[in-house]
Amino acid sequence: MIVTTIDKLTKYSEIPYAQDIVDFLDAFRKTEMVPGRYDIHGDDLFAAVSRYDTEPNNGERKFENHRKYIDLQIVFGGKEEIHWADTKTLTMVSEEYSKGGDIAFYTGESMGYILLGGEQCAILFEEDAHMPNVLHEKSENVLKIVFKIKAGE
Numbered sequence: 001m002i003v004t005t006i007d008k009l010t011k012y013s014e015i016p017y018a019q020d021i022v023d024f025l026d027a028f029r030k031t032e033m034v035p036g037r038y039d040i041h042g043d044d045l046f047a048a049v050s051r052y053d054t055e056p057n058n059g060e061r062k063f064e065n066h067r068k069y070i071d072l073q074i075v076f077g078g079k080e081e082i083h084w085a086d087t088k089t090l091t092m093v094s095e096e097y098s099k100g101g102d103i104a105f106y107t108g109e110s111m112g113y114i115l116l117g118g119e120q121c122a123i124l125f126e127e128d129a130h131m132p133n134v135l136h137e138k139s140e141n142v143l144k145i146v147f148k149i150k151a152g153e
Helices: 006-011 018-029
Strands: 002-005 036-039 045-053 063-065 069-077 080-086 091-095 104-107 112-116 120-124 128-134 141-150
Touching: 002 006, 006 018, 006 120, 018 045, 018 069, 018 141, 069 112, 112 120, 120 128
Parallel strands: none
Antiparallel strands: 002 120, 036 045, 045 141, 063 104, 063 128, 069 120, 069 141, 080 112, 080 128, 091 104
């Protein structure tokens, strides 16, 4: 996992299409985008914009990870915790990979969390199991963009 700020995205060679992501964000700031999928480079790079209320980590929440896509997550409005653990330390409870999907769910202990809000972003790779949408101190309505970046083969 990489945690950085939006202005430093283009410094990471691990992030394909970094400049396209920055350009999308510049345009996003100037509009009232509604939740939904925004294709930037088709299935190779797209943005999923969502708005929701953060929820407590009540012990029933699960970690997730992806193989086909790298997640780049940015919370523009409000703030949320994203809990993290290496997939090697968790127990897989379900997966969609065998059905052509791109998600698996895990149980286990968090190795820590980051607090996202403002100009911060988290870049999550295959080994980075994450539990997003967790409230920090109190529930907040967040505006979030998750960029799905096709992972290298």
